[in-house]
Amino acid sequence: MPRMFDLLRGSGEPDKNNDPAKQEKKIPEDQVVKADLPQEQPPKDAPVNFPKAMLHNEHKNDQPDDYSLVSQKLIAAVRQHGVDNADSASKIYNDAVATVKSLLDKSKTTEDLSEFAPRISEVLDNIFNQLLLGDNLLDNVYKAKQEDYYLPYHIVNVLILSFAIGLSMKFNKSRMDDLGKAVIFSDTGLDELRDIVTKPRKLTEEEKCWVEAHIAKSLKFAERVAPLDDAVKEAIQMHHERDNGKGYPRGLQKNAISPYAKIIGVVDTYEALTHKRNYIDEMGAHKAIKLLLGSLREYFDMDVMKAFINRMSVYPVGSLVLLNNKEIAKVVSVHPGSPLRPIVMIIQDASGKPPKENTIIDLSVQDFPTIQDSFQSS
Numbered sequence: 001m002p003r004m005f006d007l008l009r010g011s012g013e014p015d016k017n018n019d020p021a022k023q024e025k026k027i028p029e030d031q032v033v034k035a036d037l038p039q040e041q042p043p044k045d046a047p048v049n050f051p052k053a054m055l056h057n058e059h060k061n062d063q064p065d066d067y068s069l070v071s072q073k074l075i076a077a078v079r080q081h082g083v084d085n086a087d088s089a090s091k092i093y094n095d096a097v098a099t100v101k102s103l104l105d106k107s108k109t110t111e112d113l114s115e116f117a118p119r120i121s122e123v124l125d126n127i128f129n130q131l132l133l134g135d136n137l138l139d140n141v142y143k144a145k146q147e148d149y150y151l152p153y154h155i156v157n158v159l160i161l162s163f164a165i166g167l168s169m170k171f172n173k174s175r176m177d178d179l180g181k182a183v184i185f186s187d188t189g190l191d192e193l194r195d196i197v198t199k200p201r202k203l204t205e206e207e208k209c210w211v212e213a214h215i216a217k218s219l220k221f222a223e224r225v226a227p228l229d230d231a232v233k234e235a236i237q238m239h240h241e242r243d244n245g246k247g248y249p250r251g252l253q254k255n256a257i258s259p260y261a262k263i264i265g266v267v268d269t270y271e272a273l274t275h276k277r278n279y280i281d282e283m284g285a286h287k288a289i290k291l292l293l294g295s296l297r298e299y300f301d302m303d304v305m306k307a308f309i310n311r312m313s314v315y316p317v318g319s320l321v322l323l324n325n326k327e328i329a330k331v332v333s334v335h336p337g338s339p340l341r342p343i344v345m346i347i348q349d350a351s352g353k354p355p356k357e358n359t360i361i362d363l364s365v366q367d368f369p370t371i372q373d374s375f376q377s378s
Helices: 067-081 086-106 116-133 136-141 151-168 173-186 188-197 205-212 214-225 230-238 259-273 285-293 302-312
Strands: 320-323 328-335 338-348 360-362 371-375
Touching: 086 116, 086 136, 086 151, 086 188, 116 136, 116 151, 116 173, 116 214, 136 151, 151 173, 151 188, 151 259, 151 302, 173 188, 173 214, 173 230, 173 259, 188 205, 188 214, 205 214, 214 230, 230 259, 259 285, 259 302, 285 302, 285 371, 302 338, 320 338
Parallel strands: none
Antiparallel strands: 320 328, 320 371, 328 338, 338 360
């Protein structure tokens, strides 16, 4: 497997313009290329090699365009929610899932759905504020959900992870809201296809065509809730397009794809890899990232992938890792720009016993211990 992050070299000048309104949309609709993601898996013990230049945030001194607004939001969030803690993060996560579940249930009726517009805005604000406070919200993404139907959790997981990337890419609050609305509605159309997407087997070619049609269903459903800006509609339409032209429905490439859709595409794939589906077992977060940077790297935008790694770390929050002193730890926070050295909490000592007290180690500020291997969270 090629070295990780070779994708960031020799790929031409990256597009720095993240404004959806300024993106090209010139590829003819008749140039449709439809293909499934490749089934190739990385070698079992493939090494993860990260060039040193990628271990630090190149823009660590930059501030968001609306830094004062972010500061005000942070202050307001602290007043409302207090410090970042597991209880408040769990409540925000569960409230978001409940809102999405209720929204999907109402989709089967002819009722007016406009009441959900302010509820969705509240969900977006709560997740935005909580992510400003810390990483506890991310931990909820990886917790096992005792539910048969994955879609509400999938939508919320993709929303949280997309917001994390949006903050890393310094999106202002207005753009975060557009990104969030695009995520919320991108896959709502799948609910009409529940009998197909929940089958405990691979889909037939005919069924795949039905699933691809969920984009139009999602757009129609979204309009029942509230009118959407063009940038949000574009993101919904394009979230299955891929940089190499092997996405659907139009086979668009690179700059023809909405920047919001590029983010959703990466996160949607990552979330699907790390969570169990009807006929596919989940893989660990670390292994999923290796796959995205390996055999799937040509599918995704390089700038988005870099922001994803710098924000999520090679060992995302919730991952279990083996340290080189034989202790097992859980990743509880990450340092943007330091993807190999997160903050961890020891959950098992070298003798295999639970520690007598909570021990949290910031691996970025010390040489020992280091991460030797990763595990799949249970």
